[in-house]
């Protein structure tokens with residue numbers, strides 16, 4: 001998606017440790033018009049698929065997923081929580097994932113009320129790096145007996161391999177911008193063409 005690539009080129013900064021900082025528009029300050037265009041792009045890619053739920057993971061996937069849902073018939077958006085809470089009651093599907101930016105393991109929790117056998121799920125997230133967050137969401141879907149119809153990602157860092165691994169496993173991964181390489185020394189960002 002050209003618009004997203006241009007925003008990354010204009011406003012993204014490359015940090016040491018394979019970190020691309022795009023918090024001016026994607027995961028701290030949110031550009032809702034850009035989110036809207038991203039939702040439209042995923043709707044075009046996944047058209048014809050029977051999607052009746054969107055699943056994401058807190059925190060940064062939530063806003064994007066909610067805007068995208070407008071393009072999928074206002075299907076419910078469920079987000080996996082990364083901490084237990086007194087607000088989380090009843091049976092739960094749980095696993096753990098290693099958070100890329102927080103550099104520690106988190107539980108990943110979805111109430112059994114909101115992920116069901118027979119659901120046709122689109123997974124949405126802001127970033128795909130090593131693929132740990134998505135592996136966790138996929139595991140929860142399998143536990144629930146839900147079908148993963150596709151995966152919509154804003155920014156994939158292709159050089160970290162998570163996306164290609166998921167494609168090899170047969171998942172339909174639509175990443176709107178794929179960074180092939182980036183250099184913290186000179187700030188260069190190269191996209192996969």
Ligand SMILES: O=P(O)(O)OC[C@H]1O[C@H](OP(=O)(O)OP(=O)(O)O)[C@H](O)[C@@H]1O
Nearest residue numbers: 059060099100101128129130131132133
């Ligand atoms: O493919 P991976 O290696 O799993 O990286 C991608 C994940 O990393 C970020 O989550 P993180 O927990 O770092 O931050 P967040 O709380 O802002 O979503 C991002 O939102 C993805 O969920």
Ligand SMILES: O=c1[nH]c(=O)c2nc[nH]c2[nH]1
Nearest residue numbers: 018019020021100127129
């Ligand atoms: O803001 C972010 N930048 C990144 O490079 C990244 N990788 C995973 N999650 C991420 N979030």
